[in-house]
Amino acid sequence: MLRISKADYDLIRWEAERSYPHECCGVILGNLVDDHRVVTLTVPCENMRRDTPASRYSINPEQVIAAVKLARRRGESIIGFYHSHPDHPARYSATDLEEAHWFDSSYLITSVEHGRATATNSYVLLGAEDQKQFQPEEIDIFAYRQTLPIAL
Numbered sequence: 199m200l201r202i203s204k205a206d207y208d209l210i211r212w213e214a215e216r217s218y219p220h221e222c223c224g225v226i227l228g229n230l231v232d233d234h235r236v237v238t239l240t241v242p243c244e245n246m247r248r249d250t251p252a253s254r255y256s257i258n259p260e261q262v263i264a265a266v267k268l269a270r271r272r273g274e275s276i277i278g279f280y281h282s283h284p285d286h287p288a289r290y291s292a293t294d295l296e297e298a299h300w301f302d303s304s305y306l307i308t309s310v311e312h313g314r315a316t317a318t319n320s321y322v323l324l325g326a327e328d329q330k331q332f333q334p335e336e337i338d339i340f341a342y343r344q345t346l347p348i349a350l
């Protein structure tokens with residue numbers, strides 16, 4: 199399960215609308231608590247795809263490295279990624295699976311129809327590189343940011 203604050207959830211969906219008709223993308227930081235990924239911070243990133251930004255995304259690798267450093271400093275880790283699907287369903291594509299490499303992480307997809315965010319779904323990347331799959335996971339939205347124990 200992915201646990202996310204209403205604030206971070208809204209930010210991801212706002213990013214999806216703001217980037218329309220292009221895909222937005224970003225990194226999600228957090229902690230693993232009782233086998234649930236708990237979001238502590240959402241980090242919007244630049245979509246590097248200049249050729250097909252409306253149907254593909256590529257997170258600037260420098261921003262991923264910066265996010266890893268930021269997570270370390272906060273005693274957290276990267277627990278997922280998000281992107282949007284302008285005028286397409288919030289379901290992962292074959293390309294999304296192919297380009298996903300962070301196992302046991304959440305991949306959030308928000309559908310944006312005519313500039314409005316509709317469904318947001320999350321998938322966990324399971325398996326190994328030669329035998330990977332996305333499994334749908336539940337998103338639990340909590341109303342306020344909570345103080346969470348930091349895993350040492």
Ligand SMILES: [Zn+2]
Binds near residue numbers: 281282290291294307
């Ligand atoms: Zn996609």
